[in-house]
Amino acid sequence: MSAVRVVMLLAGKDLRIEARGRQTLGLVVVLGILIEVVLALGLGQASSGLRATAILWVTYLFGGVLCFEKTMAVERQHGAMAGLLLAPVDRGLIYLGKLCANLALLGALAAVVTPVGIVFFGFDLSAAPGAFAAVIGLSLVGYAAVGTLFSAVTSASRLQGGLLAMVVFPLSLPLVITSTQVLAGVMDRGEALDMSGLGVIAVFDVIFLTASWSVFELVVEP
Amino acid sequence: MTTSASIRLGRPGARAGSASTAVSLRGVSKSIDGRAVLSEVSVELPRGSFVSVMGANGAGKSTLLRVMSTLTGATEGEVRIFGESRGAAVRAKIGMVAHETMLYDELTALENVTLFARLHGVPGAASRARLMLEQLGVGAVAHAAVRSMSRGVAQRVALARALVHGPELLLADEVFAGLDVGSRELVEGVLTEAWGKGCTIVTCGHDVEQSLRLSERVLVLERGRLVMDEWAHRLTAGSLRERLGGRA
Amino acid sequence: MGGTRRIAVAGYWVLSLAALAGAAWLAAYYAPVDADMGVIQKVFYFHLPAALCMFGACGLVFVAGVGYLWQREGWWDDLSHASARVAVLLSSVVLLTGMIWGKQAWGTWWTWSPRLTFSLVLWLLYVAYLVLRASIGSEQKRAVVCAVYGIVAFLDVPLVYLSTKLMPDIHPESIELERPMWVTLGAWMAAVTLLSAGLVAARYRVARLERAHEEWALRTGMGGPA
Ligand SMILES: Nc1ncnc2c1ncn2[C@@H]1O[C@H](COP(=O)(O)OP(=O)(O)O)[C@@H](O)[C@H]1O
Numbered sequence: 001m002s003a004v005r006v007v008m009l010l011a012g013k014d015l016r017i018e019a020r021g022r023q024t025l026g027l028v029v030v031l032g033i034l035i036e037v038v039l040a041l042g043l044g045q046a047s048s049g050l051r052a053t054a055i056l057w058v059t060y061l062f063g064g065v066l067c068f069e070k071t072m073a074v075e076r077q078h079g080a081m082a083g084l085l086l087a088p089v090d091r092g093l094i095y096l097g098k099l100c101a102n103l104a105l106l107g108a109l110a111a112v113v114t115p116v117g118i119v120f121f122g123f124d125l126s127a128a129p130g131a132f133a134a135v136i137g138l139s140l141v142g143y144a145a146v147g148t149l150f151s152a153v154t155s156a157s158r159l160q161g162g163l164l165a166m167v168v169f170p171l172s173l174p175l176v177i178t179s180t181q182v183l184a185g186v187m188d189r190g191e192a193l194d195m196s197g198l199g200v201i202a203v204f205d206v207i208f209l210t211a212s213w214s215v216f217e218l219v220v221e222p
Numbered sequence: 223m224t225t226s227a228s229i230r231l232g233r234p235g236a237r238a239g240s241a242s243t244a245v246s247l248r249g250v251s252k253s254i255d256g257r258a259v260l261s262e263v264s265v266e267l268p269r270g271s272f273v274s275v276m277g278a279n280g281a282g283k284s285t286l287l288r289v290m291s292t293l294t295g296a297t298e299g300e301v302r303i304f305g306e307s308r309g310a311a312v313r314a315k316i317g318m319v320a321h322e323t324m325l326y327d328e329l330t331a332l333e334n335v336t337l338f339a340r341l342h343g344v345p346g347a348a349s350r351a352r353l354m355l356e357q358l359g360v361g362a363v364a365h366a367a368v369r370s371m372s373r374g375v376a377q378r379v380a381l382a383r384a385l386v387h388g389p390e391l392l393l394a395d396e397v398f399a400g401l402d403v404g405s406r407e408l409v410e411g412v413l414t415e416a417w418g419k420g421c422t423i424v425t426c427g428h429d430v431e432q433s434l435r436l437s438e439r440v441l442v443l444e445r446g447r448l449v450m451d452e453w454a455h456r457l458t459a460g461s462l463r464e465r466l467g468g469r470a
Numbered sequence: 471m472g473g474t475r476r477i478a479v480a481g482y483w484v485l486s487l488a489a490l491a492g493a494a495w496l497a498a499y500y501a502p503v504d505a506d507m508g509v510i511q512k513v514f515y516f517h518l519p520a521a522l523c524m525f526g527a528c529g530l531v532f533v534a535g536v537g538y539l540w541q542r543e544g545w546w547d548d549l550s551h552a553s554a555r556v557a558v559l560l561s562s563v564v565l566l567t568g569m570i571w572g573k574q575a576w577g578t579w580w581t582w583s584p585r586l587t588f589s590l591v592l593w594l595l596y597v598a599y600l601v602l603r604a605s606i607g608s609e610q611k612r613a614v615v616c617a618v619y620g621i622v623a624f625l626d627v628p629l630v631y632l633s634t635k636l637m638p639d640i641h642p643e644s645i646e647l648e649r650p651m652w653v654t655l656g657a658w659m660a661a662v663t664l665l666s667a668g669l670v671a672a673r674y675r676v677a678r679l680e681r682a683h684e685e686w687a688l689r690t691g692m693g694g695p696a
């Protein structure tokens with residue numbers, strides 16, 4: 001079976017499970033909105049591109065960690081990961097399948113939380129919606145790459161929740177710093193999109209996709 | 223069974239490793255966090271064997287099966303499954319039922335089995351999956367979510383999942399635990415049928431009579447050591463029970 | 471531990487502490503007081519060597535991680551742990567001296583300047599390593615997870631650096647050093663390197679002894695199953 005089909009099969013399985021239970025997405029979206037409410041109560045409507053991006057990142061980070069934990073918990077419940085590992089497919093593809101499922105959930109989260117943020121905080125993305133989508137989209141790929149790897153690590157070691165956040169947040173800070181700086185330049189100072197900033201995010205994605213894909217097999221080995 | 227046993231005279235496992243060997247372990251030790259779980263286990267299982275692994279709780283039976291499945295590596299020694307140590311080609315030939323069912327709660331029995339059939343590249347995955355479920359007497363609940371199933375039913379779905387790609391080596395860890403009398407006979411029938419088609423079967427469990435009735439060879443583990451490797455027809459329930467009960 | 475070894479270890483520490491004392495004397499009496507920064511400029515002699523040694527320690531965590539995944543031997547994991555502890559210690563020094571510097575230069579203990587942010591993120595990265603370590607019970611699992619984390623964290627370091635470079639820097643510093651300042655800096659570099667290497671070695675040795683003791687306890691059945 002071709003690699004693409006395996007990845008789609010596995011990601012489709014995760015999304016089908018999510019569609020049946022609808023546990024993760026509901027939880028994550030409501031949590032994201034709650035975070036925005038709390039921040040809006042303290043920060044008010046006045047906002048800059050810098051603030052907008054940082055506030056949205058808080059929702060992506062916390063929501064993302066929950067997505068990663070939930071999609072991996074499915075594999076742990078009845079030892080299903082062992083079943084996947086026994087399948088005659090490249091184990092890197094199991095990682096990629098999980099990554100795609102996580103990205104789909106993150107995308108859905110962002111699709112709800114971002115417009116809500118625009119309403120609550122009066123963010124003005126009209127200056128550069130394309131740049132915003134590109135920077136955030138590319139960043140979320142890197143975040144999901146790290147998160148998926150360590151969700152496998154932490155679930156294989158039966159670690160408690162919260163630990164995943166502690167591991168993944170520091171690793172993902174370059175994404176947060178870069179995207180806030182780049183978008184602040186675009187939206188607050190009306191500069192053109194800083195390609196070197198976008199480059200940092202792209203390099204992050206490439207490095208962590210490659211590294212995670214190659215060590216995934218080692219960390220899930222039961 | 224008597225014919226196959228009479229061909230192989232002498233002590234079990236005397237045959238050298240060859241193309242007809244399904245499982246070959248040489249001096250396999252496995253330690254988990256510094257504690258020896260398996261110690262220097264050496265055993266050769268020819269293709270088409272039906273072997274029962276017995277031993278007290280914690281003797282290392284499940285670990286032995288996991289080593290044979292290539293899911294976990296040995297700390298020392300050599301593991302060869304159909305002549306290879308690991309890799310996708312070996313995994314394609316293995317079917318496994320473990321303590322845990324390896325099933326997804328939210329998916330139906332059919333979806334679970336079909337998923338694994340697809341991963342194994344079985345042609346006509348869905349119809350093959352349905353057939354397996356029917357063979358195991360769980361065709362009626364093919365569209366029920368695994369979440370709603372009792373342990374015994376889920377166990378049979380797990381067996382369907384392990385057999386759906388027609389494995390050449392079936393590793394069944396306490397597959398009879400939690401089954402009622404009817405399903406137990408059904409599962410025995412399915413295992414015997416797979417064996418009849420040339421599948422090598424390694425089971426582990428605690429039922430002495432059943433092991434002697436089903437399998438042609440019995441291995442006994444005691445605290446990670448292989449303390450007995452004998453043809454089943456040379457054993458009686460009493461002697462085997464004594465061997466098992468004689469644990470310090 | 472043999473007698474010669476004991477003497478060598480003691481000699482090493484005497485040498486390291488002497489180097490530190492010498493470096494401190496140079497900083498106090500030999501190096502001139504900086505025109506702009508005053509006496510506070512002198513934390514720089516500690517700051518820069520600590521930063522460089524910190525990178526060394528992070529690199530060692532990385533190397534130990536690769537080594538462990540490759541050979542699966544416990545001593546790599548002990549090395550990884552020892553290096554990570556020293557990396558956290560050194561990055562704390564870097565962070566604190568950086569804050570002291572910032573207080574003098576900009577009048578506040580904290581600004582989101584690229585350098586301070588960089589030090590803070592690095593500190594967080596390696597503190598997370600220690601917390602992660604402490605929360606995994608199984609020894610083998612812990613070694614694998616920490617090896618992977620050590621590798622990934624080290625790959626993260628240049629990215630953190632590049633990302634903080636994008637932040638606005640109010641006071642781009644360019645430090646002009648006079649000759650006595652270079653000499654003092656060199657002395658501190660030697661002292662901090664000796665101390666860091668000694669600490670890694672000491673922690674590593676303790677971990678090895680602990681591991682040997684555990685193995686002994688298991689072998690003699692004192693920690694094993696009934
Ligand atoms: N993942 C593991 N972590 C720690 N100990 C384990 C693990 N797997 C097995 N063991 C230990 O190995 C021994 C053998 O376990 P197992 O193979 O499950 O025995 P059996 O199946 O014969 O009951 C037990 O003492 C068990 O505690």
Ligand SMILES: [Mg+2]
Pocket residue numbers: 283284285321395
């Ligand atoms: Mg068992």
